[in-house]
Amino acid sequence: MDLHNLNPSSLKSRFTTRFLRALTEINARKPIASSSSPREIFQRYRRIKDAADTSMAYSVRSRRTWSKATLWRLRTPSHRRRLASFGRRSSLNKTRTTTTASHRGAVVVQITSRGGGLGVQLEELRELVPGGEAMDLCNLLDETAHYIKCLTTQVQVMRTIANLYSLE
């Protein structure tokens, strides 16, 4: 991947900039001890992962349901999230979600046995894509495509940064 010829307005470049900035903050916030306890490493891992997800969610140009759901999930503490799930069984509890209106009041459509038993895979997909529980089928598939595209970009950039950091 050639980083020096990045189109400055591309998703990859926006994400890279944000993510590097976040990494700098994480680095600065905690002084790097030469012997980090496993707990510190775990906390840093969580911060880096959340920073990566947040950076990507912010970097998408058109606000997508999955990006909004990601930001909401990362900013809202879990006890408030449980309250907000009133009327909708949260997928955090691993139970089947009922259909409710999404926050925009769109009609929610449930597919049962259309196309020969798509139900199970759709359920899985809804759990995997952030905000997937409240989307209808068309939007879900559309958001999934966009989500996959952004995830691959995220992985590419993170891998490059990690490779650069491990150069001696």
Place this chain on the structure above:
Amino acid sequence: MSSRRSRSRQSSSSRITDDQIYDLVSKLHQLLPELRSRNSDKVSAAKVLQETCNYIRSLHKEVDDLSERLSELLATTDSAQAAIIRSLLMQ
């Protein structure tokens, strides 16, 4: 737009046609790395969805592994070296 609250699953509304769904599914199919090599015009929607779920899961796992690797690297990398790397990337 009306909002419906239902406890049981209902069949889809008539607004979404099968063709639309097939188009979206095949668009998804183009993105998946494994199925692209197998050139088949008609793939079952269930297979595409299954592959999609597996692919998303593997991407999540990669993000986790890379985050872990980065957290360990951040702990050991010299700060001057990190500054050099950052300046290279931010040209």
